[in-house]
Amino acid sequence: MEGVRVLEVAQFTFVPAAGAVLADWGADVIKIEHAERGDGQRGLSRVLGVATASEGSSFFPIMEGPNRGKRSxxxxxxxxxxxxxxxxxxxxxxxxxxxxxxxxxxxxKIDVEDVREINPDIIYVRGSGFGARGPESTKGGYDSTAFWARGGSAAGLTLPEVERMPRMPAGAYGDSMGGMTIAGGIAAALYSRQVTGEPSVVDVSLLGVGAWATQYSVNQALMTGGPLPPREQPKYGSATNPLIGAYRTADGRWLEFAMLQPGRYWPEFCRLAGREDLAADPRFADVSQIMANASAAAEIVAEIIGARTFAEWTEILSHGEGQWAAVQNAWEVAQDPSLRANGLIARVVDAEGKERELVANPVQFEETAATLTRAPLFAEHTDEVLRELGLSEEELIQLKIDGAAT
Structure with missing residues (x-):
């Protein structure tokens, strides 16, 4: 996107994350922050019980992720x-x-009509909580409300008997997905303008992204004409397949199995586990028997997995063809060998010259990892950008005296 300029008037993560992706792709993204207050996210010192800044440094991941590569x-x-x-x-x-x-x-005076009066060819992009039309078009929303709660994810994880609803698994969870979605919409709008000559108004809502994320269940509900019945999940495995679902290891870690063909993978699992006798057990002799006795098989699998540690199982299962995954925490994701082999954990140099790392956006072109630059400090590029516009030193000083610029 070299040669494309994006003017961003946005705060927090949902929409700024889109600007970060466009910057990753080469666009010149100019972020307007309020001359005194800046982006409201700069004021968050703790999120999910963890300090948001690196002590003694300007490195601020909550701002770096959705704002890297921009000018402020x-x-x-x-x-x-x-x-x-x-x-x-x-x-x-x-x-x-x-x-x-x-x-x-x-x-x-930054609405569509105001901006288009200045530049009729500009692509105008709005991120909202609940959409640009309808009774909630003027209502604000965060990803915990519009995406997580209203979009169906929270209900999909909440079992009837629990007393506490699950929370989002990470900060800015829906915001990050929404930002990626907006970036894709902008790319399509730029292509459309090039082909047709007409600029678009692009709308993406957190509610819409949330419904898209849960679309399978929503579509099923639409087909059946009502709420889906509560899922009765067995303790282990699925109703017909012992090699699906999560199992706990001896040291309290988890493995996720997704071996959708039990007849194919049951003998392999038994061999890897050192339990070849189970492959010859009449209860599990073929796929129909495995499916009919899935509950008993799953109990056996749980006992087998629970007898060894997470490290032992990750080594053992690596020698098979069945699909499974280690359930990783944030640090383990950051060290994931496949992410690193594909350049999806990227290096960035902070304002003090120290090398750091950030998660790169998941889209790559020509098998080339994105090159990241740090997020700007508050108003760091005010003078630079305004000079590019042709303002004199006297005009810059007067803007600052007026409190109009930082």
């Missing part, structure tokens, strides 16, 4: 003297990207 301009859009600068940035941009609510957009 501190601009108070509510100040009249900032308007000319904003309009010049709009004129020089291909894409305008925002997650501000309709009321704020109208107040700041």
């Amino acid at each position: 301009v501190g601009l108070a859009l509510e100040k009249p003297s900032a308007r000319a600068v904003f309009e010049e940035l709009v004129r020089s941009s291909d894409v305008f990207l925002t997650n501000f609510l309709p009321g704020a957009r109208a107040k700041l």
Whole structure:
């Protein structure tokens, strides 16, 4: 996307993550942050009980992930003297990207009509909680509400008898998926403009991304005409296959099995486990018998897996063809050999010159890993970008005296 300029007026992760992906792909992404307050996410010191910043350093992963590769301009859009600068940035941009609510957009005069009056060819992109139309179009939303709760993921994980609903497994979980979705929409809009000459208005909502993530279940409910029945999950395995589902190892870790052809993989599992006798057991002699006696087989599998450690099993199972995976924590994901072999854990140098690492976006071109640069410090590029627009030193100073620029 070299040669594409994106002007971003957005906060937190959902929409800024899209800008980060576009920056990974080569776009020049200019992030407008409020001249005094900056992106609201800069003020989050702890998330999920963990400090968000690296002590004694400017490295701030909660900002680095959704903002790497951008340039930050501190601009108070509510100040009249900032308007000319904003309009010049709009004129020089291909894409305008925002997650501000309709009321704020109208107040700041950054809505579709306002921006298109300045640049009729610009692609206008809105990220929202619940969509641009309907009764909740003016309502704000986070991924925990619009994506996780309203989109069906939370209900899909919550069993009837539990007292506590499962939470999202990671910070900005739905936001990150939503940002990737927006980036894809922008790529399509840029192609459409090149072919047709017409710019698009692109809308992506967290609710829509949430429904897309749970679409299989939603589509089933639509087909049956009502809520799906509660899932009665056996303690181990599935109703017809002992080699599906999670099993706990001797040291309390988990393995996930997904061997969808029990007749094919049962003998292999028995061999790897040192229990060839089970492959000859009449209860498990062929696929129909395995399916009929899946519950008994699953109990045996649980006992076998529970007798050895996680490390032992990852070594043993690596010699088979059946599909399985280690259940990894965040640190183990960061060290995953396949992620690293594919350049999906990428190096980045922070503002102090120290080498760090971040997760790269999952899309690659020509089998080439993305090259990342750090996220900007607050308003780091204000002078640089405004000088590019042709502002003099006197004009820059006056904007700062007015409180319109940082």
